[in-house]
Amino acid sequence: MTALGQALPHDSVLHRRNPTVKLAVFFVVSVVVLVPVDPWTPLALLVVAAPAVVHAGRIPWPTLGRAALLFGPFAFSLLAVNAVTRDGPVVAEVLGLEVTRTGLTVGVALALRTVLVGTLAVAFTLTTDGARLMTSLHQHARLGARPTFAVLAGYRVLEDLPGRWTTIRQAQSVRDPRHRRGTLPRDPGSLSRAAFALLVVALRQGERMAIAMETRGLGSGPRTVHRPVALDRRDAVFAALVLGVCLLVVLVTWRAGLLRTWSTV
Amino acid sequence: MIEVRGLGVTFPGTPAPVLRSVDLDVRPGEQVLVLAGSGAGKSTLLRVLAGIVPQVVDAEVTGVARVAGLDATTTPTADLAAHVGTLTQDPTDQLCLPTVLDEVAFALENRGVDPGLIGPAVHRTLASVGAAHLAGRRTAELSGGEGQRVALAAALVADPQVLLLDEPTALLDPAAARGVARAVRGAVGDGRATVMVEHRLDELGHLPARVLVLGPDGRVRADGPTERVLHDDARSLAGMGTWLPLSAELTAAGVGSLERLTVDPVPTSVPGVRVLSARGLSVRRGQRTVLDGVDLDVHAGRVTAVVGLNGSGKSSLLLALAGLLPAGGTVTGGSVGLVFQHPEHQFLARSVHDELAWGPHRARLPDVDERVSAGLDDYRLRGLEDRDPFRLSGGQQRRLSLGAMAVCGHDVLLADEPTFGQDRRTSAACADALRRLADEGRGVVLVTHDLRLVGEVADDVLLLRAGHPLALGPVDDVLADDALLSRAGLPLPAVLAASRTTGHPVRAVLRALRTATLPAPVRA
Numbered sequence: 001m002t003a004l005g006q007a008l009p010h011d012s013v014l015h016r017r018n019p020t021v022k023l024a025v026f027f028v029v030s031v032v033v034l035v036p037v038d039p040w041t042p043l044a045l046l047v048v049a050a051p052a053v054v055h056a057g058r059i060p061w062p063t064l065g066r067a068a069l070l071f072g073p074f075a076f077s078l079l080a081v082n083a084v085t086r087d088g089p090v091v092a093e094v095l096g097l098e099v100t101r102t103g104l105t106v107g108v109a110l111a112l113r114t115v116l117v118g119t120l121a122v123a124f125t126l127t128t129d130g131a132r133l134m135t136s137l138h139q140h141a142r143l144g145a146r147p148t149f150a151v152l153a154g155y156r157v158l159e160d161l162p163g164r165w166t167t168i169r170q171a172q173s174v175r176d177p178r179h180r181r182g183t184l185p186r187d188p189g190s191l192s193r194a195a196f197a198l199l200v201v202a203l204r205q206g207e208r209m210a211i212a213m214e215t216r217g218l219g220s221g222p223r224t225v226h227r228p229v230a231l232d233r234r235d236a237v238f239a240a241l242v243l244g245v246c247l248l249v250v251l252v253t254w255r256a257g258l259l260r261t262w263s264t265v
Numbered sequence: 266m267i268e269v270r271g272l273g274v275t276f277p278g279t280p281a282p283v284l285r286s287v288d289l290d291v292r293p294g295e296q297v298l299v300l301a302g303s304g305a306g307k308s309t310l311l312r313v314l315a316g317i318v319p320q321v322v323d324a325e326v327t328g329v330a331r332v333a334g335l336d337a338t339t340t341p342t343a344d345l346a347a348h349v350g351t352l353t354q355d356p357t358d359q360l361c362l363p364t365v366l367d368e369v370a371f372a373l374e375n376r377g378v379d380p381g382l383i384g385p386a387v388h389r390t391l392a393s394v395g396a397a398h399l400a401g402r403r404t405a406e407l408s409g410g411e412g413q414r415v416a417l418a419a420a421l422v423a424d425p426q427v428l429l430l431d432e433p434t435a436l437l438d439p440a441a442a443r444g445v446a447r448a449v450r451g452a453v454g455d456g457r458a459t460v461m462v463e464h465r466l467d468e469l470g471h472l473p474a475r476v477l478v479l480g481p482d483g484r485v486r487a488d489g490p491t492e493r494v495l496h497d498d499a500r501s502l503a504g505m506g507t508w509l510p511l512s513a514e515l516t517a518a519g520v521g522s523l524e525r526l527t528v529d530p531v532p533t534s535v536p537g538v539r540v541l542s543a544r545g546l547s548v549r550r551g552q553r554t555v556l557d558g559v560d561l562d563v564h565a566g567r568v569t570a571v572v573g574l575n576g577s578g579k580s581s582l583l584l585a586l587a588g589l590l591p592a593g594g595t596v597t598g599g600s601v602g603l604v605f606q607h608p609e610h611q612f613l614a615r616s617v618h619d620e621l622a623w624g625p626h627r628a629r630l631p632d633v634d635e636r637v638s639a640g641l642d643d644y645r646l647r648g649l650e651d652r653d654p655f656r657l658s659g660g661q662q663r664r665l666s667l668g669a670m671a672v673c674g675h676d677v678l679l680a681d682e683p684t685f686g687q688d689r690r691t692s693a694a695c696a697d698a699l700r701r702l703a704d705e706g707r708g709v710v711l712v713t714h715d716l717r718l719v720g721e722v723a724d725d726v727l728l729l730r731a732g733h734p735l736a737l738g739p740v741d742d743v744l745a746d747d748a749l750l751s752r753a754g755l756p757l758p759a760v761l762a763a764s765r766t767t768g769h770p771v772r773a774v775l776r777a778l779r780t781a782t783l784p785a786p787v788r789a
Binding site: 155156179209224225228 | 315316317321322341342343344346347349350351353355357358359360361362363364366367370371372373374375376377378379380383384387404405419420423584587588589590591596600601602603605607609610611612613623624625627628655669670673675
């Protein structure tokens with residue numbers, strides 16, 4: 001995996017797309033898939049989307065699979081809860097609970113929707129540099145300079161956090177004369193004291209960074225961007241293509257009589 | 266360029282002003298060095314000039330402070346930044362963006378400079394501070410010295426008329442400090458007014474022509490040509506706990522050269538029993554071996570200094586000795602305490618008293634109250650018992666972190682850069698505390714890149730380079746070996762070079778110089 005907020009270190013079609021456009025397209029697709037509650041529409045979208053992001057983002061299958069797996073438990077819980085809580089013809093009984101056909105259909109649909117949105121989120125994260133996203137939001141989505149750079153500075157603090165956390169835990173564990181060689185304490189008291197020290201240290205660093213940014217003129221007026229994030233026709237083509245395919249799939253499942261919504265389920 | 270009249274600053278909750286009636290005029294092109302003891306308002310003066318106090322950091326400010334024709338106490342910090350560049354101690358506080366290019370371009374972007382002009386200006390400025398090769402790097406990957414050079418470039422890129430430097434080399438190893446000092450010298454150029462606070466005067470190469478001295482009461486004590494002020498005021502400057510160049514220190518001691526100093530012999534420490542023994546110690550971090558094949562015996566009553574540049578494996582060695590890192594090889598011996606570089610990382614309690622009591626309580630020692638009481642006295646913490654450790658001054662935090670570890674009565678005490686960024690008085694207090702612990706019969710291992718501190722307290726020196734031991738021997742032998750020090754990349758401080766001509770052991774010479782220049786008894 002990559003470090004937090006860093007894209008996979010190679011170039012690809014998805015890497016080159018404008019981050020704001022990517023984010024907007026991802027958002028629209030996520031909203032569109034809220035409509036269908038049949039399994040076929042999200043399944044068809046997933047069948048199209050997964051190879052598409054693997055190819056366009058040059059994301060190795062195992063990397064995408066491992067990351068998307070993180071959404072597995074949530075998807076499964078949606079399936080399980082819906083399967084046994086919705087009215088409809090009973091198809092099975094599990095642990096004394098009645099599994100209905102409607103529940104199964106909706107549950108599978110919601111689970112597949114979760115995996116689809118997860119796959120798209122992972123593809124977005126693995127092909128988008130956090131800093132370029134903030135610059136692009138500042139440039140193209142009119143996000144203010146202060147929130148933009150507050151997030152970027154916060155990201156810098158975050159980068160140092162794992163190392164600092166280890167140092168603090170080492171520093172505090174050696175204060176205990178009974179500390180054992182080679183182990184760091186994991187009891188709640190020790191962890192909360194380490195978290196408090198980490199919080200104090202990170203907050204103070206944040207304060208000093210805020211001052212450093214002010215002393216370099218942040219917020220003094222209109223600003224320019226020296227390495228602007230590109231926004232061109234190819235981004236429009238990308239958006240049109242993704243949204244077009246998405247709508248086409250929905251259209252096909254509707255025409256095939258497979259599409260179900262909350263009102264028709 | 267800078268006009269300060271009757272400046273007074275009082276921070277909320279503090280009884281006395283930190284600055285009183287300060288007058289300062291700095292012309293374009295002029296450079297001023299500000300000297301003062303800890304807490305005497307050096308940094309506050311710079312923060313007023315940068316528009317931070319009272320606008321971002323609340324304080325009651327009286328008098329006038331005009332910078333580039335603007336009132337620094339009311340002009341928004343960001344607007345004042347069009348004329349003022351600031352560089353502080355710690356690169357991690359100043360590098361706010363993910364890449365070096367973005368970092369250096371930031372000040373120009375904020376001023377709305379034409380994007381086409383920013384790229385060339387960024388590369389030009391990076392080159393001017395010797396950091397052209399860092400242009401493609403991420404800021405999180407930079408070493409301290411590299412980070413400080415990038416931060417300097419970020420401060421200089423908008424070509425400020427005023428440059429404020431607040432101890433820019435304080436946290437660097439000697440080689441990196443010299444590199445940054447060189448870059449700073451190059452930056453104080455044409456028409457730019459510079460106000461600088463700096464401790465490591467011998468490493469600056471050449472001092473600014475003018476010096477302003479602030480007394481402990483926050484008033485201007487002297488303002489004039491550096492040579493004259495350092496000479497005339499040397500004694501009181503030394504008494505305030507300020508670091509001085511060697512020539513001024515000798516003046517303060519009332520001698521023309523170290524050879525003329527009356528040097529009393531100091532007792533040689535006799536090695537006691539072996540309290541810790543490490544054999545074939547090695548540490549890996551990821552794919553990298555950061556420490557390889559180190560053998561070390563720690564004896565009661567002896568201070569062993571571990572020296573080397575950043576990245577030489579010093580801190581990893583301490584962590585391995587304390588059993589805090591998985592390491593190859595063996596470590597056998599008594600109980601070990603470790604004082605970390607940043608005191609805040611080690612605090613566990615909400616009051617100074619509880620902080621001192623923490624270790625003895627956990628060890629279920631019978632005499633906790635006595636130990637706490639002795640700690641309060643030995644580390645000058647009386648009167649601070651109820652204060653929150655996180656709210657103490659840097660020097661007080663340092664003393665508390667040393668005291669809290671010392672009261673546990675470990676057989677071995679390890680200390681990682683205990684004098685980092687401290688003024689001379691606190692450094693001397695740390696040195697005394699470590700010496701005292703050894704004299705009490707503990708084994709002490711001290712990691713530092715301050716060779717003067719090594720000369721003051723150490724009996725033995727282990728020299729590391731890139732994780733490998735270069736030498737281990739008595740302090741006078743190691744510090745006398747130029748070839749060895751140069752292989753370790755450590756330049757010899759002027760005072761140590763001069764002490765060689767005296768024919769006395771280095772500790773005796775430094776002790777005599779201390780006694781002659783810091784008359785007040787220093788107790789850690």
